[in-house]
Amino acid sequence: MWLMVIIYMGTVSCSHPAKSTEEPDISPTLQVMETVSQSYDWVPPADGFDFPLGPPDGKGYYNAQPFGRNFHLGDDLNGIGGGNTDLGDTIYSIATGRVFFAEDIGGGWGNVVRVAHNIGDSLTPQWVEALYAHMDTVVIANGALLHRGQALGTIGTAGGTYLAHLHLEIRTQMGMPIGGGYSDQTEGFVSPSEFIRERRE
Numbered sequence: 001m002w003l004m005v006i007i008y009m010g011t012v013s014c015s016h017p018a019k020s021t022e023e024p025d026i027s028p029t030l031q032v033m034e035t036v037s038q039s040y041d042w043v044p045p046a047d048g049f050d051f052p053l054g055p056p057d058g059k060g061y062y063n064a065q066p067f068g069r070n071f072h073l074g075d076d077l078n079g080i081g082g083g084n085t086d087l088g089d090t091i092y093s094i095a096t097g098r099v100f101f102a103e104d105i106g107g108g109w110g111n112v113v114r115v116a117h118n119i120g121d122s123l124t125p126q127w128v129e130a131l132y133a134h135m136d137t138v139v140i141a142n143g144a145l146l147h148r149g150q151a152l153g154t155i156g157t158a159g160g161t162y163l164a165h166l167h168l169e170i171r172t173q174m175g176m177p178i179g180g181g182y183s184d185q186t187e188g189f190v191s192p193s194e195f196i197r198e199r200r201e
């Protein structure tokens with residue numbers, strides 16, 4: 001019960017994230033909630049998920065490197081035209097959520113946007129994270145409350161590192177280190193396409 005109270009206080013009162021002095025065993029998710037709470041007022045429950053390219057169902061795009069192939073931790077979504085034909089295409093938020101990270105971190109990542117989604121309900125949130133990478137442009141700011149289908153920016157190449165595509169991850173443990181995009185350790189990651197397909201409404 002106290003967990004719900006902490007979440008509620010931490011998210012509603014931005015300037016004073018609630019802290020517990022009695023309970024040291026705070027979960028990673030709650031630590032993230034406190035860390036990002038300044039930009040993180042409240043996240044309405046997601047009312048379904050759509051694909052981020054060609055929403056709602058991904059028409060016009062294909063998955064060039066699905067989750068799990070080559071230890072890939074996400075999906076690589078590409079335009080069916082191939083090459084850089086999809087460079088600059090609009091990327092849309094897969095669901096209602098709150099942006100908690102929007103930065104160009106360079107390297108193999110480029111522009112990265114991380115969004116918290118609540119797949120529980122208002123009083124008992126359950127968090128998943130969507131991570132969008134290699135973006136050419138980003139049109140939303142950290143802290144923004146998104147609705148499903150809202151434009152986030154455009155497909156990019158991570159500064160010329162790749163042919164244009166969207167690297168999309170869905171993380172069931174929110175706020176983990178960014179990592180390397182590939183690993184045989186998949187705890188906290190799920191197949192984005194399967195996750196979205198199961199929640200299309």
Ligand SMILES: [Zn+2]
Nearest residue numbers: 074075076167
């Ligand atoms: Zn990828």
